[in-house]
Amino acid sequence: xxxxxxxxxxxxxxxxxxxxxxxxxxxxxxxxxxxxxxxxxxxxxxxxxxxxxxxxxxxxxxxxxxxxxxxxxxxxxxxxxxxxxxxxxxxxxxxxxxxxxxxxxxxxxxxxxxxxxxxxxxxxxxxxxxxxxxxxxxxxxxxxxxxxxxxxxxxxxxxxxxxxxxxxxxxxxxxxxxxxxxxxxxxxxxxxxxxxxxxxxxxxxxxxxxxxxxxxxxxxxxxxxxxxxxxxxxxxxxxxxxxxxxxxxxxxxxxxxxxxxxxxxxxxxxxxxxxxxxxxxxxxxxxxxxxxxxxxxxxxxxxxxxxxxxxxxxxxxxxxxxxxxxxxxxxxxxxxxxxxxxxxx
Amino acid sequence: xxxxxxxxxxxxxxxxxxxxxxxxxxxxxxxxxxxxxxxxxxxxxxxxxxxxxxxxxxxxxxxxxxxxxxxxxxxxxxxxxxxxxxxxxxxxxxxxxxxxxxxxxxxxxxxxxxxxxxxxxxxxxxxxxxxxxxxxxxxxxxxxxxxxxxxxxxxxxxxxxxxxxxxxxxxxxxxxxxxxxxxxxxxxxxxxxxxxxxxxxxxxxxxxxxxxxxxxxxxxxxxxxxxxxxxxxxxxxxxxxxxxxxxxxxxxxxxxxxxxxxxxxxxxxxxxxxxxxxxxxxxxxxxxxxxxxxxxxxxxxxxxxxxxxxxxxxxxxxxxxxxxxxxxxxxxxxxxxxxxxxxxx
DNA sequence: CTGAAAGCGCTTACAG
DNA sequence: CTGAAAGCGCTTACAG
Numbered sequence: 001x002x003x004x005x006x007x008x009x010x011x012x013x014x015x016x017x018x019x020x021x022x023x024x025x026x027x028x029x030x031x032x033x034x035x036x037x038x039x040x041x042x043x044x045x046x047x048x049x050x051x052x053x054x055x056x057x058x059x060x061x062x063x064x065x066x067x068x069x070x071x072x073x074x075x076x077x078x079x080x081x082x083x084x085x086x087x088x089x090x091x092x093x094x095x096x097x098x099x100x101x102x103x104x105x106x107x108x109x110x111x112x113x114x115x116x117x118x119x120x121x122x123x124x125x126x127x128x129x130x131x132x133x134x135x136x137x138x139x140x141x142x143x144x145x146x147x148x149x150x151x152x153x154x155x156x157x158x159x160x161x162x163x164x165x166x167x168x169x170x171x172x173x174x175x176x177x178x179x180x181x182x183x184x185x186x187x188x189x190x191x192x193x194x195x196x197x198x199x200x201x202x203x204x205x206x207x208x209x210x211x212x213x214x215x216x217x218x219x220x221x222x223x224x225x226x227x228x229x230x231x232x233x234x235x236x237x238x239x240x241x242x243x244x245x246x247x248x249x250x251x252x253x254x255x256x257x258x259x260x261x262x263x264x265x266x267x268x269x270x271x272x273x274x275x276x277x278x279x280x281x282x283x284x285x286x287x288x289x290x291x292x293x294x295x296x297x298x299x300x301x302x303x304x305x306x307x308x309x310x311x312x313x314x315x316x317x318x319x320x321x322x323x324x325x326x327x328x329x330x331x332x333x334x335x336x337x338x339x340x341x342x343x344x345x
Numbered sequence: 346x347x348x349x350x351x352x353x354x355x356x357x358x359x360x361x362x363x364x365x366x367x368x369x370x371x372x373x374x375x376x377x378x379x380x381x382x383x384x385x386x387x388x389x390x391x392x393x394x395x396x397x398x399x400x401x402x403x404x405x406x407x408x409x410x411x412x413x414x415x416x417x418x419x420x421x422x423x424x425x426x427x428x429x430x431x432x433x434x435x436x437x438x439x440x441x442x443x444x445x446x447x448x449x450x451x452x453x454x455x456x457x458x459x460x461x462x463x464x465x466x467x468x469x470x471x472x473x474x475x476x477x478x479x480x481x482x483x484x485x486x487x488x489x490x491x492x493x494x495x496x497x498x499x500x501x502x503x504x505x506x507x508x509x510x511x512x513x514x515x516x517x518x519x520x521x522x523x524x525x526x527x528x529x530x531x532x533x534x535x536x537x538x539x540x541x542x543x544x545x546x547x548x549x550x551x552x553x554x555x556x557x558x559x560x561x562x563x564x565x566x567x568x569x570x571x572x573x574x575x576x577x578x579x580x581x582x583x584x585x586x587x588x589x590x591x592x593x594x595x596x597x598x599x600x601x602x603x604x605x606x607x608x609x610x611x612x613x614x615x616x617x618x619x620x621x622x623x624x625x626x627x628x629x630x631x632x633x634x635x636x637x638x639x640x641x642x643x644x645x646x647x648x649x650x651x652x653x654x655x656x657x658x659x660x661x662x663x664x665x666x667x668x669x670x671x672x673x674x675x676x677x678x679x680x681x682x683x684x685x686x687x688x689x690x
Numbered sequence: 691c692t693g694a695a696a697g698c699g700c701t702t703a704c705a706g
Numbered sequence: 707c708t709g710a711a712a713g714c715g716c717t718t719a720c721a722g
Contacts, residue, residue: 013708013709016701017707019700019701023701028708046460046464049465049466050465051395051698051699054700055699055701055713056700068430070691084552088413088447088451089449100444101442101444101445106437107437118392118396126590127698144346226627227630261625278589349715350715357695360717361694361695365691372691374691392715392717397716399699400698400716400717400718401716505713664691669706
């Protein structure tokens with residue numbers, strides 16, 4: 001592998017000039033630059049990143065922190081893949097490479113992050129799956145690592161974040177249920193203490209209140225955000241004495257198990273129980289009856305995350321005044337919430 | 346952020362001794378080592394990776410190269426997530442971190458790899474989605490980067506690889522179809538020139554031949570390896586004059602679109618058409634009628650990939666004599682291939 | 691067992 | 707516009 005010395009020797013000039021030519025400094029003779037670029041291409045020279053990093057203190061890489069355990073469960077589909085593609089296209093414009101840093105299920109996310117930060121592998125980070133109290137945020141702030149959070153948190157105060165509109169989704173869904181006569185409305189949450197669950201629940205409560213419906217803690221069901229969890233939630237629901245007529249899911253994959261459990265009792269979504277899922281994912285689009293859910297562009301979300309991060313790194317200027325952003329989601333009407341309750345009975 | 350100088354000053358010893366203590370060299374006084382480790386923990390010192398890399402020529406990181414475009418399509422589910430988890434647990438034992446290097450859909454995979462190699466970001470790589478002719482393999486061999494390929498290729502000759510048992514799956518499937526009386530058996534492939542498609546097709550042909558069934562090129566259908574592709578394949582199939590009674594899919598997600606298209610004509614898998622999918626993924630497990638497919642442990646596959654790579658890096662000893670390995674998959678019987686053709690008619 | 695020093699591959703003030 | 711040199715943070719022969 002050819003290094004800058006080889007290249008300089010080959011051209012009979014100093015390594016300083018080679019470096020300046022390659023890094024587009026203005027103070028280089030046009031011809032010299034041309035020769036250097038040509039030689040670099042010929043010999044396949046690319047700067048060793050360790051050398052650069054050590055000297056400059058930057059790595060030209062951005063890390064995207066994901067938990068493989070979460071990914072296995074809550075985000076088992078291509079949620080991250082879509083976001084990654086958007087992130088990359090935005091980062092590439094600034095010659096930054098994206099590396100995904102998967103925290104294994106064996107390891108504590110905070111320890112993992114600590115290691116990644118100390119290694120100085122990346123110049124900035126995107127963290128996901130934020131908790132209400134999230135020590136990772138404290139750590140990043142303390143170490144002055146630029147970052148953007150995909151998800152809100154009560155930790156930290158002034159860092160950039162983007163979060164899906166969990167509150168809006170809950171509100172629109174409850175309004176929809178109520179307008180169709182429902183008053184016994186359940187909600188399915190995950191067992192985890194991700195911040196999104198709290199937001200979702202709070203918005204659910206507030207929306208019920210607005211409609212004069214009393215909050216019933218028994219209608220808060222919990223399960224894993226996958227097929228299995230949906231099945232369990234459905235089982236709980238079917239056993240209730242005063243069975244709810246509608247249910248709002250924090251994750252669309254739960255619908256799969258829910259449908260399955262309903263079918264076992266010859267019940268069907270949209271006919272016997274109204275269901276609104278969360279994201280209109282590729283997988284959700286396959287459900288039958290079709291699932292009422294909310295869509296967003298993962299690509300655009302990735303681009304927006306990159307821009308927030310680049311802004312906080314001082315790489316780009318942003319016209320946005322807000323440090324945080326709620327990412328809007330659009331209702332996609334399906335058949336799963338077609339059931340109308342006649343309130344006159 | 347504290348560096349080795351700070352730590353040495355704090356302890357009133359030389360940086361050399363600090364380094365030796367931290368790196369578990371034998372020639373360090375027990376007490377000294379203890380003090381150093383304690384101080385490192387107190388001050389939160391972790392060696393800057395750029396400094397280490399520059400000196401040692403290694404990064405202690407392994408890269409997993411994936412194409413976000415492929416991931417969006419062919420492997421939209423958590424295939425990679427499962428493999429990543431296995432990779433990590435095996436690599437962690439050797440204090441190697443895994444970084445996922447996503448090649449965006451905008452970029453040529455070879456250019457991307459070239460950049461990643463030149464940057465010297467990682468000590469070894471796992472590449473996926475191999476092509477029959479795969480320039481990435483040439484590049485890695487030329488640059489002496491240790492790697493393991495997830496997928497076979499005709500390129501290169503002596504590099505480690507692991508591949509899912511596409512040939513075995515095709516063979517078992519065809520045998521199953523034939524034993525149930527089928528002789529008009531179609532195969533659904535992707536448009537891509539991934540090597541696996543060729544293996545799958547060849548094994549399909551060979552299996553037919555073994556049963557004395559002539560190969561009919563018209564029965565080779567092509568579509569994207571997702572719902573949409575399955576729908577298109579089904580449409581082609583339904584329009585055929587002498588319609589096949591069975592079809593083998595190179596990817597299980599195609600079944601979704603296939604089922605959908607069949608339903609439009611009031612047809613059903615396992616009753617009107619026999620279908621065998623490929624992998625018994627979480628998503629495939631949800632299909633109704635249940636899809637006959639083949640399962641494997643993604644976690645174990647990840648571990649095996651890591652071990653192959655570590656062996657080729659000289660980090661571990663392996664008892665395996667073979668440089669390549671076919672990863673076995675186990676049949677999971679479903680209802681989708683229940684149709685039996687009575688050959689007496 | 692420890693310290694002083696070289697050097698990994700770069701970039702960048704500083705001279706000229 | 708170019709070259710010589712310093713220095714980023716480490717590890718590791720080499721002395722002692």
